[in-house]
């Protein structure tokens with residue numbers, strides 16, 4: 001049970017992060033949405049307070065805390081409208097690649113910056129012609145003595161515009177399919193590395209999402225993570241925590257959408273009674289509340305499995321699929337409960353609706369999750 005992991009110190013941490021979000025993030029959300037960016041100072045402030053990569057050992061500037069603390073940060077960011085702040089991706093998705101597979105020199109060079117907020121990390125896997133099918137990426141890296149020379153292009157990269165380092169999936173052996181995939185870290189000022197425009201998205205407006213270009217980018221061979229050709233295996237390992245991280249977002253956003261719908265259904269009247277007192281809407285809200293509760297129960301069980309070190313491949317795919325779809329259903333119904341006001345920017349549900357749309361797409365689409373689940377059930381879906 002997840003409750004078994006939470007102690008008084010978790011409550012204190014949650015309270016302190018909640019206060020931070022209320023002071024430093026929530027009041028600025030509107031401005032950052034317009035700016036299409038979160039200022040760098042926020043990263044440094046979060047670093048100063050120990051809110052970046054709190055799981056990293058003290059020798060790298062972290063606090064050596066358990067995954068529960070990453071869960072708390074992720075949850076409270078969403079509750080405080082900071083779901084566009086790319087911190088969970090930085091702390092719990094990108095940085096673990098460096099910690100797990102980087103050589104000691106690489107860890108020394110980057111990890112302290114990742115905890116202090118001086119370094120923002122990103123994951124560069126997707127390409128214009130390869131997203132779900134990552135074995136089909138075309139970006140190449142050829143070894144020349146002590147360097148790799150990278151050529152190619154990435155797209156849709158979260159934190160991509162401001163990232164100081166990007167973990168790039170490349171082909172080191174283009175003829176070897178997924179066995180030819182490697183992961184290499186590219187630093188922002190490396191000659192030949194450039195960023196395209198900040199992409200205009202349907203939602204997540206405060207998050208910088210960008211295209212990245214690599215033209216004869218030379219990086220030292222020590223920037224290779226782990227072994228050449230093992231990149232796909234590393235991705236499959238780390239994608240579990242990424243899917244869990246996105247599942248947490250899905251669940252909390254569903255809870256927030258439900259909260260907004262309940263509030264509105266109690267406040268708004270039509271035909272002489274509260275919106276929620278019309279039987280259709282009471283039943284609709286009952287369905288929504290039930291789905292959200294089911295999601296929470298499943299998610300907490302998954303988080304607790306992950307904390308206890310169990311393999312979560314199957315359940316993480318199920319959670320990413322089901323919660324990603326569930327939050328979209330809940331957001332749709334929550335807007336419907338709001339009527340025309342749900343379509344207006346001054347209502348929080350409007351932004352939530354826009355933002356949840358990406359959740360069934362990134363970190364593996366619902367279809368790909370079903371493919372994985374089908375395979376785990378012993379079938380061979382094409």
Ligand SMILES: Cc1cc2nc3c(=O)[nH]c(=O)nc-3n(C[C@H](O)[C@H](O)[C@H](O)COP(=O)(O)OP(=O)(O)OC[C@H]3O[C@@H](n4cnc5c(N)ncnc54)[C@H](O)[C@@H]3O)c2cc1C
Pocket residue numbers: 122123124125126128129130131132133155156157158159201204209358361362363364365366367368371382
């Ligand atoms: C806001 C946002 C942020 C992102 N951040 C990052 C990031 O930081 N780093 C990164 O590397 N990527 C990132 N992505 C990319 C994301 O991971 C991909 O968009 C996603 O994996 C899908 O790939 P695709 O867009 O190429 O779609 P495609 O792979 O072209 O798929 C198109 C459609 O076909 C379906 N499909 C594909 N293959 C199959 C199949 N075998 N069976 C059935 N259906 C199939 C898909 O499910 C989808 O519905 C981000 C995307 C978004 C929208």
